[in-house]
Amino acid sequence: MPNFVTPITLKIFSTKNEITDYFNRKPVKVIGFVPTMGALHKGHLGLIELAKQQSTQVVCSIFVNPTQFNDPKDLEKYPRPITDDIRRLEEVNCDILFNPQVTEMYADNEKWHFDMGDLEYLLEGKFRPGHYQGVTQVVNKLFNIVKPDIAFFGQKDYQQFMVINKMVEVLKMPVKLVMCPIEREPDGLAMSSRNIHLTPYDREHSLILSKALNWVKENFDINKIDTLQQQAGQMISNEPGVELEYFEIADGKTLHHATPASETIVALVAARVGKTRLIDNVLIS
Numbered sequence: 001m002p003n004f005v006t007p008i009t010l011k012i013f014s015t016k017n018e019i020t021d022y023f024n025r026k027p028v029k030v031i032g033f034v035p036t037m038g039a040l041h042k043g044h045l046g047l048i049e050l051a052k053q054q055s056t057q058v059v060c061s062i063f064v065n066p067t068q069f070n071d072p073k074d075l076e077k078y079p080r081p082i083t084d085d086i087r088r089l090e091e092v093n094c095d096i097l098f099n100p101q102v103t104e105m106y107a108d109n110e111k112w113h114f115d116m117g118d119l120e121y122l123l124e125g126k127f128r129p130g131h132y133q134g135v136t137q138v139v140n141k142l143f144n145i146v147k148p149d150i151a152f153f154g155q156k157d158y159q160q161f162m163v164i165n166k167m168v169e170v171l172k173m174p175v176k177l178v179m180c181p182i183e184r185e186p187d188g189l190a191m192s193s194r195n196i197h198l199t200p201y202d203r204e205h206s207l208i209l210s211k212a213l214n215w216v217k218e219n220f221d222i223n224k225i226d227t228l229q230q231q232a233g234q235m236i237s238n239e240p241g242v243e244l245e246y247f248e249i250a251d252g253k254t255l256h257h258a259t260p261a262s263e264t265i266v267a268l269v270a271a272r273v274g275k276t277r278l279i280d281n282v283l284i285s
């Protein structure tokens with residue numbers, strides 16, 4: 001007998017009530033959640049596949065969250081290919097898509113502040129002031145709506161993972177967080193929804209980010225952190241069309257500059273490649 005796998009029909013909800021009613025009527029054992037801003041690529045689909053292995057039902061949210069953008073132009077040009085995204089979610093047998101409008105998520109003049117300590121101002125926080133307030137604001141809302149047992153995030157946004165982890169700990173939210181490794185193109189570029197903005201020239205020069213990170217990993221010596229950081233930053237600054245924002249070899253727990261006492265070390269980079277801002281990182285130990 002041929003072994004037919006019945007495809008799952010993707011349920012699409014755009015309001016909080018719809019998703020709450022659905023789970024009230026049909027309680028499930030383990031809700032896995034993959035929050036996204038859409039323009040889904042292999043990295044997101046990998047998160048959904050992992051979520052499927054660890055959950056009874058998987059919810060993916062697509063919501064381009066205005067409060068985490070400090071540049072209105074960046075928000076405006078953020079890609080929103082919803083028809084393609086739905087097709088991709090169907091292909092990986094995702095169970096539920098939550099795709100709300102801004103008015104469903106936010107009341108006018110809503111206030112939010114979460115004390116995340118230094119994490120708010122270091123690295124990404126320095127170059128994107130207020131970004132992590134917006135991220136925690138929306139993820140808090142999404143967790144309260146979806147009520148996931150496990151939520152899956154990509155390692156590419158390493159600092160974001162740490163910030164959300166801190167929120168979950170401080171607010172004692174009953175959700176387990178899973179960080180999944182970065183998905184890369186065959187030539188090393190970290191997958192990102194923003195990559196579609198790269199011109200062929202940018203695309204070629206963007207490779208310097210992953211090259212510099214790998215160079216640091218391969219040549220890592222705990223006593224040469226400053227030199228390695230400085231040289232990797234220089235490699236990137238020398239690349240045509242690339243403007244370095246930061247290259248930091250950091251303690252994986254605090255994101256302060258790494259020291260020989262650091263248990264985990266991560267190298268993180270952000271740069272503008274043409275008009276596109278890219279981030280990437282590599283775990284060193």
Ligand code: PAF
Binds near residue numbers: 036
């Ligand atoms: O990583 C993202 O795509 C977003 O920051 C998130 C977590 C979905 C919040 O808007």
